[in-house]
Amino acid sequence: MSGLRLITEAGNTPMEPCVRCLAGGCPWDHVAGNPMCPDCQEALALGESEPLRQRVESKSCAICQRAGTLPYLTYPLHAAAPVEIDLCGGHFEALLGRRLGRNSFRVLERQLQLLGVNVKQIFLLHEAFYDRQGRSLQPIPQT
């Protein structure tokens, strides 16, 4: 089973406020099931805020197929439905920190294309952070 899918079923509540700072007004990405604004995602990636305490799911990582994942749900620009990506701990952190390896980026890009989603529509895979070869341009500095 693919670790990457479009979520089309009803019952989505995209306008839920950020679980950490309670900012509202936008459909935030869901980090391990919780809506989280970009500022709080960045703080999390920098290790400046409470780390995630979330039980891993027994699915396979969309990139490396390793079992034990956290879901990352994101609303691509102009897309009707959000995309959910299952990622193992390492790839989850790499995505949040904008430092996916080139091969990992490519694997995600290919799978998104199969769903009809362009990586440019996904905030964390945006071309401001990765060049066309999938090299990370603006990684969040590691502490």
Ligand SMILES: [Zn+2]
């Ligand atoms: Zn927030």
Ligand SMILES: [Zn+2]
């Ligand atoms: Zn992985």
